[in-house]
Amino acid sequence: MGQKVAGTCYIKVDGDQLVITGGVEVPASDVKRETVVKGYFKEEDVTPFVKVDAIKTPGLDLSKITKGTNLTVTAEFKDGSSYVLSGGYAVDDITFTGDDGKLSLKFEGISGDWQ
Numbered sequence: 518m519g520q521k522v523a524g525t526c527y528i529k530v531d532g533d534q535l536v537i538t539g540g541v542e543v544p545a546s547d548v549k550r551e552t553v554v555k556g557y558f559k560e561e562d563v564t565p566f567v568k569v570d571a572i573k574t575p576g577l578d579l580s581k582i583t584k585g586t587n588l589t590v591t592a593e594f595k596d597g598s599s600y601v602l603s604g605g606y607a608v609d610d611i612t613f614t615g616d617d618g619k620l621s622l623k624f625e626g627i628s629g630d631w632q
Contacts, residue, residue: 527593528569530582530605530624535571538619541592542568543600544629565629567592567602571620573613582607582622590624602626 526541527534544566550558567590573579581588588605604627612621 526595527591528567528571529589529591529593531585531588533578533581535569535577536574537569537571539570541594542566543592543602547629564625565602565627566608566623566625567600567605567629568623571622572618573620583611588624588626590626599632601630601632603628603630 526537528537528541529535544563547563547565549561549563551561552558569592571577586606588602590602590605592600592602594600602624605624606626607622608625609623610621613619
């Protein structure tokens with residue numbers, strides 16, 4: 518029996534659903550490990566994030582996205598899992614391309630939880 522592991526994703530920013538294209542990227546772990554010498558490693562915290570390309574649809578609240586500093590960003594995946602970013606804010610350049618109507622968005626935040 519096959520199992521669904523990928524497909525359509527849904528992104529919500531403070532409850533408002535975005536129309537997205539392509540994939541959604543979120544961290545699978547909350548730490549990053551690096552070997553110092555064989556058998557010994559260091560560990561650093563990973564900043565929680567959600568990275569996505571969205572369509573600039575009529576009525577999209579760009580002000581909320583660009584100025585919000587305590588957003589909840591929810592990524593719902595086709596396999597039934599969700600990643601919830603709390604205390605979120607937009608980082609990096611928020612760019613819009615007029616030829617295809619896309620916004621490149623990256624949100625980082627205080628915590629990211631898999632559900």
